[in-house]
Amino acid sequence: MSYTPINKGQFSLETPEREAEFDRRRGSDDLAAYAENRRLWTELPRTKTVTDYPQHVDIELASLCNLRCPMCYTITEEFKQRVNAKLMDYDLFTRIVDQCAEGGVYSIRLSLRGESFLHKRIVDCIRYAKQKGIKEVSSLTNGLRLDEEMFTEAMEAGLDWISISIDGMGETYEAIRKPAKFDRVVEKLKNFKKIKEDNGRLKPVIKVQSIYPAIAENPAAFYDTFAPICDFVATNPLIDYLRNDDKNKIFYHEDFSCPQIYQRMTIAADGQVMLCANDENNEYVIGDANTQSIHEIWHGEKMRFARESHACHRGYAEVEPCKHCYLPRRTEPCDVTVGERQLTIENYLNRSQEIGT
Numbered sequence: 001m002s003y004t005p006i007n008k009g010q011f012s013l014e015t016p017e018r019e020a021e022f023d024r025r026r027g028s029d030d031l032a033a034y035a036e037n038r039r040l041w042t043e044l045p046r047t048k049t050v051t052d053y054p055q056h057v058d059i060e061l062a063s064l065c066n067l068r069c070p071m072c073y074t075i076t077e078e079f080k081q082r083v084n085a086k087l088m089d090y091d092l093f094t095r096i097v098d099q100c101a102e103g104g105v106y107s108i109r110l111s112l113r114g115e116s117f118l119h120k121r122i123v124d125c126i127r128y129a130k131q132k133g134i135k136e137v138s139s140l141t142n143g144l145r146l147d148e149e150m151f152t153e154a155m156e157a158g159l160d161w162i163s164i165s166i167d168g169m170g171e172t173y174e175a176i177r178k179p180a181k182f183d184r185v186v187e188k189l190k191n192f193k194k195i196k197e198d199n200g201r202l203k204p205v206i207k208v209q210s211i212y213p214a215i216a217e218n219p220a221a222f223y224d225t226f227a228p229i230c231d232f233v234a235t236n237p238l239i240d241y242l243r244n245d246d247k248n249k250i251f252y253h254e255d256f257s258c259p260q261i262y263q264r265m266t267i268a269a270d271g272q273v274m275l276c277a278n279d280e281n282n283e284y285v286i287g288d289a290n291t292q293s294i295h296e297i298w299h300g301e302k303m304r305f306a307r308e309s310h311a312c313h314r315g316y317a318e319v320e321p322c323k324h325c326y327l328p329r330r331t332e333p334c335d336v337t338v339g340e341r342q343l344t345i346e347n348y349l350n351r352s353q354e355i356g357t
Helices: 016-026 031-047 077-082 090-103 122-131 148-157 170-176 182-198 219-229 294-298 301-311 320-324
Strands: 056-059 107-109 136-141 161-165 205-211 232-236 264-267 272-274 285-288 331-338 341-348
Touching: 016 031, 016 205, 016 232, 056 090, 090 122, 090 294, 122 136, 122 148, 148 182, 170 182, 182 205, 182 219, 219 232, 219 331, 264 294, 285 294, 285 301
Parallel strands: 056 107, 056 264, 107 136, 136 161, 161 205, 205 232
Antiparallel strands: 264 272, 272 285, 331 341
């Protein structure tokens, strides 16, 4: 047996009822197709089945960001030296989406390392992907540039769901997400909810997420603030994005096998295709979308090597980005109280939860 975590890293602060409603809204355009996608998302990694095309493609519209958060890898010298920080050319984007549509890719996400809403044609990108038949189009944002007008345009273009990173509350949030203002992000979310209600829309469903140390003193207050104005509230322990952890104190699941190499493909803003969504520094480039097809890259030699390494539980030792990834790391439970509910999240062994470490 292999340890193959399917959605490791983020933890729900939600009730079972709201989790079910989030899924219903997220898949509301075609619940059968959504259910099948969720089934494959779990089954393919566990059976180590390589499909003709990936189920999901991350398309990085921007590797640039308008914030400098203290725990983010984009502020490191290694990232600056290795990554071509830019906005994706629209022609490249449409070529990628055309291939995704032809290959039956279920979902795309218009973000990865930077702030996707810095891309001047993000609404056009959403509209183009939906018109081509992509079932689910999503994005991640820090919410600074996204305002009510842009949200409305994205909604009308067909955006299915969006994750908004809101690390902490009040002064904590403003210290981490400077120059964003907490009262303004709360105001936006209230207005986004009203815009959807006024237009009779369920989508885009909205998930709010925070790193756990930013809300650890009072996770219930965070939940109570955002649950009424969004569809889902989640948190995640602080990952070693800055690579400060002592390598001798990192413990791995020895039987680890990566799920992402059977689920998704990750294409950077310059067209370079990374091993996975956790290869932040382009350390294992598997192809170039400017000159190669998605199908060719997905079945290429570098992907075959990664899959073979993980199949024999050597990926975290043999593949560079896997050595630094949070997925194979061992964890320990941490109890969280949200109102009258007792929840458990998992923190990585020997992993500091002090922001900026």
